[in-house]
Amino acid sequence: MILYVISVGLSVTMGLMGFINLAHGVFAMAGGFILSTAMARFGVPFPLALVAAFVLVSLGSIFLEKILYSRLYARGELSQVLFCIGLILVAMAVARLIYGNLAAPVFLPDYLRGQVQVLGRDFPTYRVFLILFSGVLILSLWTGVERTRWGAMVRAAVDNRGMAQSVGINTKRLFMITFALGSGLAGLGGALGADILPVQWGYPFEHLVYFLIVVAVGGLGSLRGPFVAALLIGIADTACKYWVPALGAFLVYAATIGILLWRPQGLFGVRA
Amino acid sequence: MAFALQTEKLCKSFGALTVAEQIDFRLEPGARHALIGPNGAGKTTFVNMLTGAIAPTSGKIFLNDQEVTRTSQAARVRLGLGRTFQITTLFRSLPVLDNVALAVAERRGDAQRMWRPASAHREIIDESLELLATLGLADDAAAAAQDLPYGKQRLVEVAIALGLRPKVLLLDEPAAGVPSADTEKILRHLEKLSAEIAILIIEHDMDLVFRFAQRITVLVQGQVLVEGPPEEIAADKRVRDVYLGEATHA
Amino acid sequence: MSGYSADTRIRWTEWLPWVAAGAFFFLLPEYLSLGARILIFILFALSLDLILGYAGIITLGHSAFFGLGAYTAGIVSTQLAINEPFVQLAAAAAVAALLGVATGAVILRTRALTLLMLTLAITAILLEVANKATWLTGGADGLSGVKVDPILGFFRFDLYGRTAFLYCLIALFLGWWVVRRLIYSPFGAMLTGIRENTTRMHAIGAPVYWRLVLVYTISATMAGIAGALLTQTNQFVGLNVLGLEPSGDILVMLILGGVGRLYGAFIGPVVYLIAQDYLAKQYPEYWYFGIGTLLIAVVLFAPGGILGMVDKLRDKWLSLYKQKSSARASAR
Known part of the structure; x- marks a missing residue:
């Protein structure tokens, strides 16, 4: 689920905007660190810290978008990929300088700890909370992109930027907002998941492959795709590690290759 | 009799939209044939089916009596089908010479030679230079394609196609976007092309079409409306209706 | 530039790397490894x-x-006890070429993001295999105990890395020569x-x-040989030869250079x-920071890398020089 919340943000930037944003994990990491710092250092309550993670990461990404990303929209994939690798390296260095080698500690509030009974079985409360939270998020995003004016505008702008511009859509601002939303979601995902995927300086690189797989398998430009892909991969990965630990992550990669060869545009991809 | 190019009941539809319907078309060896029709008539789709860029929904395509309906684009080129693009499609940053030489090397089967430097393959270079000279581009051989004026870029398109020594040449709006003075030049060069090449030209410039073509096919809404020599087409009432109709739109 | 209009004679600047390598060998013997x-x-x-x-x-x-080349060379020694360096190289080249054909034939029909992901997934799979197949590869501890016989039965890999350096230099020279021929040939022009x-x-x-599959295989073979050379000079293979990181590193190096x-x-x-x-050893944070910033800067401002900048400066200088001399000429 965490994978989903983070990846859906990536799907927003990468899919809707057509930018190969490998540096997405950076925003997720930032979200995790913000949450941790806000709670541990300033005693901010958990829900507020989540909001802070979302808002601050969005704001930070607007800044980056303005000075760096926007120059690269028209450039080839190679430039985008390289730029992102550079950004990841810088972010990792900064994170390490500030936070050192340790994972950022996360203290869940009491009401999210412990177990909760669902259908007569015990589940960790936090995971149930995560699933519910993600569910709500997914639904609101779906309606957001499919039903609202903003969604229509983004889709139009990606389809034909010049045309969208000429019918009076401010594509520059639109892209900026979209990017901020995508990154904000990553920040939120990173913050939410900090308890399960420990946040530390190597984060953007370690999980990069997973984010990418989720988006590529799910398909660019769709919100449903990454959701299904994240579920599939999450389940496959867990199952595989549980039953045949000797294979490790092997199956996930093999499945990725298989799916991509079968449907190069991804499961729900609109465009190749 | 063998036709240079022939289609049988060629159809193409994208979902509910039919862009080519039962097109029966014949191009005789050495023909100077034009395909005209209003915007959206399906001319480009038709050309793309001929070259193999898109697959027809049904129907057959023959090149010199050989069926090529399912043959790859590259294989059709080797069978003698050359084309130019409506939107200039050159190796923009490469010298004009290289643009043509790449095509010549492919045709000669030299493109996979890995050892001797390309610039030592005199036979490829000489042939390319000769070709450029016949199109009046001899002085531009060393310039990057993107630095040429647009009219000359259109001629480079033709030169690349000729480098393949095609038996059938499809010219997709060779004069599109070219100032009228240059159109004249392009036409003069086209008229000089070998009579052994069968040429199908798709063009909007009616003046050019009627001066160049010996036969004209009119395509409207994916169907062949009428086919015949220029005088007949010019006199045809339906053709006039189609074009006058379009003229009032424009 | 390559192509039909290219001048393929070797310019004097092209000898510089080899002169530099020779000088390095004699002047900096303690840095040979x-x-x-x-x-x-x-x-x-x-x-x-x-x-x-x-x-x-x-x-x-x-x-x-x-990575596959590196492991192949190592495994040929540890499992098959074949320590002849050229056999190890040949085995690595062959296996890498095989993987190149096999994966190239499958993935080169795709483009852009899909291609990127497929290449990444393939090296990730290999990394996972190398990590798990401990009996074969040594797993996370790495593959040690690789033995390499003296080259031609005579030149032993010495402690100072003299043999290793010269051996790699010769391999690189041959590789450079092949690539240079390739890119100036009609095949290179076609690419x-x-x-x-x-x-x-x-x-x-x-x-x-098919052309892409062909060049992909050639490139894979060369990369495999490079991997094998690394094994032979280190007599050890670690997991760090596979996966995203070395791919990223080499990409960064190439981009920086041009x-x-x-x-x-x-x-x-x-x-x-x-x-x-x-x-990297003393200040890893600064290393990452520096290389990251440099990469961003190159992508944004100097897409040609270091060599691109050199070219640009030279062009600027030449045109300035021309301007001056023409100004002088007109002044007269």
């Missing part, structure tokens, strides 16, 4: 330049071939054509896909590895 490492990565970068710079194939998985305009290449009847310029593959690894050797 770093030197050998640099030579190996130049060969690796050269193989990447062939597919990325000339054919325009974007990959995040080139380490698959490098540039594919990079410049794939649609047009299709339209002139080039079997683009892609599609043949000698960018020389400059990049030199700068990168020396800086890394100097910085």
Whole structure:
């Protein structure tokens, strides 16, 4: 689920905007660190810290978008990929300088700890909370992109930027907002998941492959795709590690290759 | 009799939209044939089916009596089908010479030679230079394609196609976007092309079409409306209706 | 530049890398193992330049071939007890070539993001295999106990890395010579054509896909040889030869040096590895920060890399010089 919340943000930037944003994990990491710092250092309550993670990461990404990303929209994939690798390296260095080698500690509030009974079985409360939270998020995003004016505008702008511009859509601002939303979601995902995927300086690189797989398998430009892909991969990965630990992550990669060869545009991809 | 190019009941539809319907078309060896029709008539789709860029929904395509309906684009080129693009499609940053030489090397089967430097393959270079000279581009051989004026870029398109020594040449709006003075030049060069090449030209410039073509096919809404020599087409009432109709739109 | 209009004579500047390597050998004997490492990565970068710079194939998985070559050379020694260096090299080249054909034939029909992901997934799979198949590869501890006989039965790999350095230098020289011939040949011109305009290449009847598979395989073979050289000089293989990281590293080196310029593959690894050797041990944070910033700067402001900048400066200087001399001429 965490994978989903983070990846859906990536799907927003990468899919809707057509930018190969490998540096997405950076925003997720930032979200995790913000949450941790806000709670541990300033005693901010958990829900507020989540909001802070979302808002601050969005704001930070607007800044980056303005000075760096926007120059690269028209450039080839190679430039985008390289730029992102550079950004990841810088972010990792900064994170390490500030936070050192340790994972950022996360203290869940009491009401999210412990177990909760669902259908007569015990589940960790936090995971149930995560699933519910993600569910709500997914639904609101779906309606957001499919039903609202903003969604229509983004889709139009990606389809034909010049045309969208000429019918009076401010594509520059639109892209900026979209990017901020995508990154904000990553920040939120990173913050939410900090308890399960420990946040530390190597984060953007370690999980990069997973984010990418989720988006590529799910398909660019769709919100449903990454959701299904994240579920599939999450389940496959867990199952595989549980039953045949000797294979490790092997199956996930093999499945990725298989799916991509079968449907190069991804499961729900609109465009190749 | 063998036709240079022939289609049988060629159809193409994208979902509910039919862009080519039962097109029966014949191009005789050495023909100077034009395909005209209003915007959206399906001319480009038709050309793309001929070259193999898109697959027809049904129907057959023959090149010199050989069926090529399912043959790859590259294989059709080797069978003698050359084309130019409506939107200039050159190796923009490469010298004009290289643009043509790449095509010549492919045709000669030299493109996979890995050892001797390309610039030592005199036979490829000489042939390319000769070709450029016949199109009046001899002085531009060393310039990057993107630095040429647009009219000359259109001629480079033709030169690349000729480098393949095609038996059938499809010219997709060779004069599109070219100032009228240059159109004249392009036409003069086209008229000089070998009579052994069968040429199908798709063009909007009616003046050019009627001066160049010996036969004209009119395509409207994916169907062949009428086919015949220029005088007949010019006199045809339906053709006039189609074009006058379009003229009032424009 | 390559192609039909190119002047293919070897310019005097092209001898510089070899002169520098020779000087390095005699002047800095205590750094020869770093030197050998640099030579190996130049060969690796050269193989990447062939597919990325000339054919325009974007990959995040080139380490698959490098790593496979490295492991093959090692395993030939540890499992089959074949310590003859040339046999190890040949085995690594063959296995890497095989993987190149097999994966190239499957993935080169795709483009852009999909291609990027497929290349990445392939090297990730290999990494996972190397990690788990401990009996074969040593797993996370790495594969040690690799033995390499003296070259031609005479030149022993010595402690100071003299043999290793010269051995790698010769391999690189041969690799450079082959790549140089390739890119100046009609085949190389054809690759540039594919990079410049794939649609047009299709339209002139080039079997683009097979050509890409071919060049991908050639490049894979070279990368495999580079990997084997690394094994032979270190007599050890670690997991760090596979996966995203080495792919990213080599890409960064090539980009820094300048892609599609043949000698960018020389400059990049030199700068990168020396800086890394100097910085990474003491200040890893600053190393990442520096290399990251540099990469962003190169992408945004100097797409040609270091060599591109040199070219630009030279052009500027030349045009200034011309202006001056013409101004002088007109003043008269």
